[in-house]
Amino acid sequence: MALENGAPLENITFSTDGHAGLRKTNENGGIIGAKVAPIDQNLYQVVQLIQKGGLPIEKAFQLITSNPAKNLGLQQKGKIAVGCDADFCVFNTDLELTNVFAMGKQLMQNKQIIVKGTFEISS
Structure with missing residues (x-):
């Protein structure tokens, strides 16, 4: 609208x-x-x-x-882009979320959450 x-x-x-x-x-x-x-x-x-x-x-x-x-x-x-947080989501052709990366760390793989709770990113 x-x-x-x-x-x-x-x-x-x-x-x-x-x-x-x-x-x-x-x-x-x-x-x-x-x-x-x-x-x-x-x-x-x-x-x-x-x-x-x-x-x-x-x-x-x-x-x-x-x-x-x-x-x-x-x-x-x-x-x-270079210098950004490396947050990235991957979808299949049906627009279902399949993989998630946050700060460059994979949190979801093949529609399954593989990291729960908080996580630390080493610099």
Whole structure:
């Protein structure tokens, strides 16, 4: 909708409250508890924009990579370039996340998380 109304793609980002507490409500809107927000919604929405919305893949991924990095002033994030953090995700042809690297260390391999918790990067 933002693009259809003329907003420049470079000014649009996705964000999430992944793992934040969300209220659980009943069918009448009454609060009945809390749940944890999912952490995968940004990626899900980007894939939907590509598969159902027709947004080119290179434009869609800007919403969760280079655009937020630029808007937050994170110069080492959001791109693959010399001097950057070496964060990299690999997808298959169905746009399923298969491999993840952060700070040059592989965290996911063949759709399986291989590093859990925090990790240290030696300099």
